[in-house]
Amino acid sequence: MVVKWKAKVYMKENMTRKAFAEYWLNTHAPLVKKMPGVRKYIINLVLSTYGEEPGYQGTAELWFDTLEAMQLAVETPEGQRAVADTQNFMRTFTSMVLEEHVVI
Numbered sequence: 001m002v003v004k005w006k007a008k009v010y011m012k013e014n015m016t017r018k019a020f021a022e023y024w025l026n027t028h029a030p031l032v033k034k035m036p037g038v039r040k041y042i043i044n045l046v047l048s049t050y051g052e053e054p055g056y057q058g059t060a061e062l063w064f065d066t067l068e069a070m071q072l073a074v075e076t077p078e079g080q081r082a083v084a085d086t087q088n089f090m091r092t093f094t095s096m097v098l099e100e101h102v103v104i
Contacts, residue, residue, distance in 0.1 A: 002039070003064045007095035008056040015089060020057060021045050023089040031082040037069040038062055056094075067097065 011020040024043060032041050040063035046054065064070040073079045086093070 002100040004098040005062045007060045007093040009058045010091045011057045034078040035073045037073040
C-alpha cells in the first residue's frame with residue numbers, strides 16, 4: 001500500500017510565478033527530501049488550464065509506505081523545518097491523505 005499526501009498549493013500574493021517555482025524547487029524541495037520516510041516527492045506546476053482558472057499554482061505529492069510513516073516524518077525536526085518553510089512561498093494549501101489502488 002502507498003499512502004499519499006496531496007495538496008493544491010496557492011502561492012503568496014506578492015510573488016511572481018517564476019519566483020514561486022524557483023523557491024519551491026530550489027529551496028523548499030531540498031528540505032522535504034531530508035524528511036525520513038518520504039518515498040517520492042512530486043511537484044506539479046500549473047502551466048495552463050482548460051476552462052476555469054483553478055486558483056492554485058501547483059500541486060504537491062508526498063508518498064509514504066504507511067500513514068504512520070507520514071505522521072512520523074512530519075513530527076521530526078526535518079519535517080518541522082519543511083512545514084515552517086511553507087509560509088515563505090505559500091499563501092495557503094488544501095490537502096488530503098490518499099490510499100493508492102493501482103488498477104492498470
